[in-house]
Amino acid sequence: MESQSDGTAGERHIFDKLRELTPTKLAVTDSSGGCGSMYVVEIEAECFRGLTRVKQTKLVNALLKEELKEMHGMRVICSVPSQI
């Protein structure tokens, strides 16, 4: 999966950290107009299968412990890849 070439440094930083979950789809958006205080993370990964939303979000939170301290809020939307 390639890095996000466009976007703020904050977005790219979070994007790179979340690759550890080997997502099939990943998009990180700074929803605070570039201020780094609010992010929306859309992530699709196999590791989320069968987990409650809380557990899925915790997997993401665990990789962003330091970043979470800096920001005001983060919206995490987790999904699993559709099985063919």
Place this chain on the structure above:
Amino acid sequence: MSAKVVVSMSNIIQLQDESELRKTLEDKVQATGTAVKDQAIGSASSASPVVVIYFWADWAEQCKQVESVIDDLAKKYTKTQFFKVEAENFEDISEAYEISAVPTVILAQKAKIVGRVDGANVADIVKKVAEACAADNGIKTEPASAVKPAELQQDLNTRLKGLIERAPVMVFIKGTAAQPRCGFSKKIVGMLNEQNIKYGYFDILTDEQVRQGLKEYSDWPTYPQLYISGELVGGVDIVAEMIESGDLIGMVPAGAIAK
């Protein structure tokens, strides 16, 4: 215990004239602000009492919340003088205390600033006023311990578990269900009401121990937090998703749905 005394609100006044503040502080507040700036921010000496100065403006939404906190504190620390200063009407004083934004709370002892809270950080305001004013009011302060003995931690966990299980549906918010003090808390309460769910709530702004302790206990970094049958369901985003998908109602025990 001494005879019951009627508590008049004379320890809290809306500043009408600069001289009132100056008299209380027994020192001149310099217009240029240099005198106050040069004073080191130090700890309270036992001699002079601490004065609480609350700077506000009518266009700043957050001041309403802080004002009610200040009123409550004045009732508790009756021997401490509280001043409410409308910042725009007292530019010299505001400049002297380097007020850049409102609400701001300054704790002053003569010409020294012994503490300040910039912004509507209610927990910090309560904490700093308590630390600064307890002695003047004959209240013993509990020293904040950096290391929590295992016993205290166990008590805290027991307490948190008890709070989480206080109702089948339990939400931890900023403010009360009737008056939430944050947009996300307001949203989650609205959603629960819309779904006709009966729930209990806890205002984490009233208890710093719970506020920090629960984040660690549940390994969840933010508020609001919703628990159903003692289990963390999530925050406002997860709850919104679950309502949309129809998953939330399935989790709510029958007794917690209002007919």
